[in-house]
Amino acid sequence: MDDYTPLLEQLLQQEQELQFSKFSNETALQLGLAILERARKLDKKITVDIRLNGQLLFLAKMDGNGPENDRWITRKINTVQHFGHSSYYMHVLYKSWNTTLQDNAFVDPLHYAAEGGSFPLLVRGVGAVGTITVSGLTGVEDHEMVVNALEPLLRGES
Structure with missing residues (x-):
């Protein structure tokens, strides 16, 4: 049986450290563009969605991304809003319990996804x-795309 404790602690630490002193529409634009630039450099095709209090501030789809990415984004956002943690944290947490979000938390899989890519703003x-949500890669890559853009910004x- 795998020990997920170090990874879970790392993910919680990211949530503690990756916080803004303030957030504006301009901040959303800077962050969204930084995520897209990182994806371009890595030759990855993603969709980026940034929302503040439910209001869509930034949305960009690179070639090859379509309605399925929209559905993943909605499901990941619902997970973050419901549980208060990144969707990747929820993925790892339920994996550490050897169960799934749907089986343990009794949420509809059409509306919730415990997979990496959505991070609480x-x-x-x-x-x-x-x-802040990314879709188009593996869950861990989606998560890293967000975190790796947040850190330098x-x-x-400071």
Whole structure:
């Protein structure tokens, strides 16, 4: 049986560290463009969705992404909003319990997906105010695409 504890702790630490002091439409634009640029450099085709309080601030689809990516994004966002953690954290958590989100939390798989790619948009002192979501790669790659764009942007904010 695998020990998922170190990975779960790392994912929770990301949520603690990757928080904004404030978030605006301009911030969403900078972040969305940074994610797209990273995807271009890695020759990856993704969809990026950034929402603040349910309002869509940034949406971009690279060639090869279509309605199926939209469905994945919606399901991942629902998971983050329902559980308050990244969709990848929820994936690893349920995997560590040897079950699935649908079997354990009794949520509809048509509306929820515990798979990497959606990260809570966190503002320090406020909490979760939205979501940053990527679709088009494996779950872990989608998650890393978000986190690897957040880290340098937030360093520049300090």
